[in-house]
Amino acid sequence: MHTATEAPIARETLRLGGGAGFAGDRLDAPLDLAERGALDYLILECLAERTIALAQLRRRGNPTAGYDARLAERIESLLPILVRRKVRLVGNFGAANPLAAADAIVAIAKRLELPVKVAAVTGDDVLDALDLDAPTMESGLPLSRHAPIVSANAYLGAEAMLPALASGADIVVTGRVADPSLFVAPLMHEYGWAIDDVDRLARGTAVGHLLECAGQLCGGYFAEPGRKDIPGMANLGFPYADVARNGDAVVSKVPGTGGRITRATAIEQLLYEVTDPNGYVTPDVTADFSGVTLTETGVDRVAVRGARGRARPEKLKVSVGYLAGYLGEGEIGYAGTGAVARARLAGEIVRERLAQRFAELRVDVIGSTSLHGRAFDGEERPYEVRLRVAGRARSREEAVIIGDEVEALYTNGPAGGGGARKYVNEQIGIVSTLIDRARVKGAVTIREWGANAEAA
């Protein structure tokens, strides 16, 4: 039973730090966390759904590419601190090519003259094992409807990472692994949690879920002036958790960093992207967050207790990337009296000119209808607005036309249009399906250099 006030967390704890919440996250915050956080493990989550499909495309062009594009920056800055502070690093920055990532890390270590042992976890790439007749989880239609497919990655769990941790590697680099599993794996390894110890795995999953978006636990993506004020956001600290052997935990951050960790920031993050709080499914466990309590035990300290678990799912989720064409966009601004009317007229002109060529076209007025359509439109009249026209095309050449037509409004559209911009981006679509665990074989490869390697 868990109540708001109860016995303190046991003294023996493991400290896990959340050092990245997405591929583009800040590089300075994890350095400070590793330097001053007294961490046992630093964990970097760098893979959004589309990131790995884009990485797969890079790998196609170059067999030694396909890992996190900022890996070199991350490792060069972190490695000296990790060695000095004896912090192990775990992350999915291997993206579509964990082996090449391991080689790249060893090369950096040699250059910095620092010893390193890297374990690369592979087996998530199931493109060759994919059943194209399998239904997608989104629509139930077969995968083959989403061609051409460029990547298929199963979400590995903590179990696949255990041999890598058991190898004694300083750095464990993975491809697609469920985000909370990156945190559950070190807990299973250090505490010897069994794969059917569902309550402990659920508690570890809750901790992982709280930390996986890094700054979002510390007031990032939370702040609102006058309502939810967060101090020092330009120096937002990243979080860590002290996790006890039974899975109870306290989340906190390094003193002197910006941001706040409160019950409110923790509740927002606990529920973030959770489609069923009674059954949050990962490869490790089905976690029930309905009984989780979050209790402030000090400044920037919140105790996390009460998650329960049920059996893990029989099948693994697979994220499948496919080429979905090209997104063409054009924007142009209008200001002053009648700005919205002129922007709307401009939109009508472009729509009329493009309607024959583009089946799907979206015409919005930024400042009025671009985020929520007409649902809340008409309450305010902004001083300035921007027209935005977006459409999908099969080719880059065709997508360019959308921006060109918006730009042509300069001399052919309503009065006073300015600041036209045009963009074309390749779109990678993502759909999901399920795969039998038996068809997914995790593997670990060691790459090392330095003192340990020579002794071995």
Add this chain to the structure above:
Amino acid sequence: MPKLHELAHCRAGDKGNTSTLSVIAYRAEDYPLLARRVTPAAVAKHLAGIVRGEIRRYELPQLGALQFVCDDALGGGVTTSLALDAHGKTLSSALLEMEIEP
């Protein structure tokens, strides 16, 4: 009539074409009012034209929170949407515009 914005905070999340929206009471004593007024039907009415699918509500009284899971809410899905905010990140602000009868 007060807006939900005065009583609660919200974070939007995305999974494919599904949007998750938390509604978290600032004060524990307001949770029963939120549970009474912020129903799936009320959210469906408020977000009409945005959420096209089913809306499910989960209650987390010990956190003073409700969780709404809204299907077919992201213009076909994050990765292929033509929308400017493909993730529906700003839907949290839209939901907090809801007027709450005391």
